[in-house]
Amino acid sequence: MEVFSNLALGFDTVFTVTNLLYCLAGVFLGTAVGVLPGLGPVATIAMLLPATFALPPITSLIMLAGIYYGAQYGGSTTAILVNLPGESSSVVTALDGYQMARKGQAGKALAVAALGSFFAGTVSTFLIAFAAPPLAEVALKFGPAEYFSLMVLGLVASVVLANGSLLRAISMIILGLLFGIVGTDVNSGVPRYTFDIPDMADGINFVVVAMGMFGIGEIIVNLENEDTRTVMMKKVTGLMPTKEDFKRCVWPVLRGTGLGSILGILPGGGAMLSSFASYSLEKKMAKNPEEFGHGAIQGVAGPESANNAGAQTSFIPMLTLGIPSNPVMALMIGAMIIQGIQPGPAVMTEQPELFWGLIASMWVGNFFLVVLNLPMIGLWVRMIMVPYNMLFPAILIFCAIGVFSLNNSNFDVYMMVIFGLFGYICAKLGAEPAPMLLGFILGPMMEEYLRRALLLSRSDPMVFLERPISAAMLILSAVALAMVMLPALRKKREEAFVE
Amino acid sequence: MQSLIRNPKEFWAGVMFTVLGVIALVIGQDYTMGTAGKMGPGYFPTALGGILTVLGLIAVVRSFIKGGETLDKFALKPAFLVLFSVFLFGILMRTAGMVIAVMALVIVGGLASNKYTWKANLALAIGGALFCSIVFVKGLGVPMPLFGTWFGN
Numbered sequence: 001m002e003v004f005s006n007l008a009l010g011f012d013t014v015f016t017v018t019n020l021l022y023c024l025a026g027v028f029l030g031t032a033v034g035v036l037p038g039l040g041p042v043a044t045i046a047m048l049l050p051a052t053f054a055l056p057p058i059t060s061l062i063m064l065a066g067i068y069y070g071a072q073y074g075g076s077t078t079a080i081l082v083n084l085p086g087e088s089s090s091v092v093t094a095l096d097g098y099q100m101a102r103k104g105q106a107g108k109a110l111a112v113a114a115l116g117s118f119f120a121g122t123v124s125t126f127l128i129a130f131a132a133p134p135l136a137e138v139a140l141k142f143g144p145a146e147y148f149s150l151m152v153l154g155l156v157a158s159v160v161l162a163n164g165s166l167l168r169a170i171s172m173i174i175l176g177l178l179f180g181i182v183g184t185d186v187n188s189g190v191p192r193y194t195f196d197i198p199d200m201a202d203g204i205n206f207v208v209v210a211m212g213m214f215g216i217g218e219i220i221v222n223l224e225n226e227d228t229r230t231v232m233m234k235k236v237t238g239l240m241p242t243k244e245d246f247k248r249c250v251w252p253v254l255r256g257t258g259l260g261s262i263l264g265i266l267p268g269g270g271a272m273l274s275s276f277a278s279y280s281l282e283k284k285m286a287k288n289p290e291e292f293g294h295g296a297i298q299g300v301a302g303p304e305s306a307n308n309a310g311a312q313t314s315f316i317p318m319l320t321l322g323i324p325s326n327p328v329m330a331l332m333i334g335a336m337i338i339q340g341i342q343p344g345p346a347v348m349t350e351q352p353e354l355f356w357g358l359i360a361s362m363w364v365g366n367f368f369l370v371v372l373n374l375p376m377i378g379l380w381v382r383m384i385m386v387p388y389n390m391l392f393p394a395i396l397i398f399c400a401i402g403v404f405s406l407n408n409s410n411f412d413v414y415m416m417v418i419f420g421l422f423g424y425i426c427a428k429l430g431a432e433p434a435p436m437l438l439g440f441i442l443g444p445m446m447e448e449y450l451r452r453a454l455l456l457s458r459s460d461p462m463v464f465l466e467r468p469i470s471a472a473m474l475i476l477s478a479v480a481l482a483m484v485m486l487p488a489l490r491k492k493r494e495e496a497f498v499e
Numbered sequence: 500m501q502s503l504i505r506n507p508k509e510f511w512a513g514v515m516f517t518v519l520g521v522i523a524l525v526i527g528q529d530y531t532m533g534t535a536g537k538m539g540p541g542y543f544p545t546a547l548g549g550i551l552t553v554l555g556l557i558a559v560v561r562s563f564i565k566g567g568e569t570l571d572k573f574a575l576k577p578a579f580l581v582l583f584s585v586f587l588f589g590i591l592m593r594t595a596g597m598v599i600a601v602m603a604l605v606i607v608g609g610l611a612s613n614k615y616t617w618k619a620n621l622a623l624a625i626g627g628a629l630f631c632s633i634v635f636v637k638g639l640g641v642p643m644p645l646f647g648t649w650f651g652n
Binding site: 171187410 | 508509512515516519523526527530531534535536537538539540542543544547548550551555557561568570571573574577578581582584585586588589590592593597600601605609611612613614615616620623624627631635639641642643
């Protein structure tokens with residue numbers, strides 16, 4: 001089997017002292033930062049990103065992936081222990097996880113979450129290994145028209161599956177695309193929207209945007225609600241679930257893994273959608289649905305497996321097509337570009353060590369997560385207890401130093417201030433920053449593919465509909481949009497998110 | 500006027516998108532449009548600016564028709580202090596150097612919290628500056644001046 005020889009190559013790449021060490025460091029740092037209340041994976045990755053720039057490409061990607069799983073799991077820990085989900089995908093975990101913690105079963109909830117995540121991580125790693133190569137092969141045949149339509153589909157899906165106002169989310173995408181093309185136009189050399197500022201000639205750095213909107217903007221939002229943040233904690237005891245608990249969790253974990261793996265591949269899917277879907281599925285399947293919301297262990301096991309599986313398989317479109325399906329993947333793509341790698345189907349054939357090494361590192365990272373997290377729970381608890389008035393200045397330091405060190409530029413720091421303000425305004429106006437970040441990353445690529453597609457077709461826009469794959473993707477986008485705009489379905493979508 | 504707006508969040512978001520869209524359109528006029536088959540630098544941004552303006556206007560119109568959430572008050576004090584402290588960091592980084600810039604960031608930014616205590620904040624400022632000096636500058640070798648041009652470096 002080719003897959004196994006490929007995976008062997010991947011494990012060979014990962015099993016060097018340096019790579020294992022950085023994988024471990026990534027998981028550790030990701031958990032440590034992710035566990036801090038109010039910091040989701042996007043902010044965590046953006047904050048820690050500058051630390052990886054000096055590393056060789058494969059090592060830095062392995063570390064970043066580690067940071068991602070760590071941040072994800074750290075968020076769940078916070079959700080379970082103090083009911084402060086740092087990001088949308090742990091909202092669900094907080095529902096039953098926190099109730100378990102209140103009953104003194106915090107240890108059990110954390111253990112189930114860790115073991116479920118590890119199982120899901122293992123399965124989805126193999127899924128990536130099997131699914132990615134054929135997909136990349138298909139993608140190699142894609143022309144500019146297909147890529148353009150694929151990006152449209154990705155962006156549409158990201159708003160369809162997001163919560164909040166649809167109109168505002170679409171507007172944020174367009175705005176993101178516009179921010180993305182700021183800087184010198186590659187084709188004509190004309191500086192666009194740079195206001196004659198030399199620092200803008202290379203465009204706006206995506207780390208600046210991500211840290212401004214997800215870091216600084218979030219801090220202001222959190223400070224506004226500072227008085228409502230209360231951290232109450234009991235000592236975490238009794239880590240091991242009983243045999244009975246295991247029995248109750250087997251099926252939720254399996255179903256969660258399956259659901260998450262599939263939903264993660266969808267553009268716009270990923271961790272959040274997976275955990276929501278798994279929770280409602282488990283609630284329907286349960287013999288005792290009335291227990292949900294009052295500390296049902298299945299309500300932790302299912303969603304936690306699902307969100308880890310989804311987080312993992314969302315790497316598939318990123319690795320094979322070079323298209324981010326969520327903001328975290330947008331950051332990964334940004335990191336790859338900084339390392340001089342153009343994400344897309346060619347990565348697999350041209351840099352097999354990097355491709356398979358990253359995949360193998362996912363399993364290793366998940367393994368470290370279990371080994372690291374359960375014994376170190378005491379440390380994480382202490383980190384959660386840090387009061388916010390001590391925490392946020394520290395976050396400010398990391399954001400400021402991180403952004404400054406990107407290019408040793410004061411200008412980047414000022415830009416981060418502007419995006420911080422913008423992020424806060426958007427939060428107030430109920431406009432989600434995530435779609436904007438996707439648009440921001442895709443902006444230059446979309447323009448380039450649109451340009452090439454229309455150049456090849458001699459300005460005939462029908463090219464997008466004449467090529468079957470491209471047409472299928474555009475029709476899918478239109479159907480998806482139409483579906484959420486229909487009043488009946490829209491109501492259902494809102495209900496689903498309220499739940 | 501205010502009573503006509505039934506969804507303030509949607510209204511102001513619409514205003515923001517319209518303004519940004521129009522700015523994109525106006526500035527975009529300076530760039531060559533080209534044709535669809537041979538796109539100039541102005542083509543894509545003009546299209547996006549147009550779409551954004553239309554979406555913004557739809558939001559504004561909709562906010563008169565359909566009710567929705569009210570807009571909460573902006574927390575001006577923490578917003579200003581946090582943003583200003585980061586701005587200050589940017590100014591001080593090269594001139595006064597990293598040590599003073601980090602301390603200013605923590606001291607000014609820290610005031611944004613209503614649980615502020617000067618002792619804890621000062622300790623954090625000193626600790627933060629020490630940590631950054633040791634870990635980032637000495638340890639990781641990030642090229643940042645510990646003390647900047649004001650001190651003759």
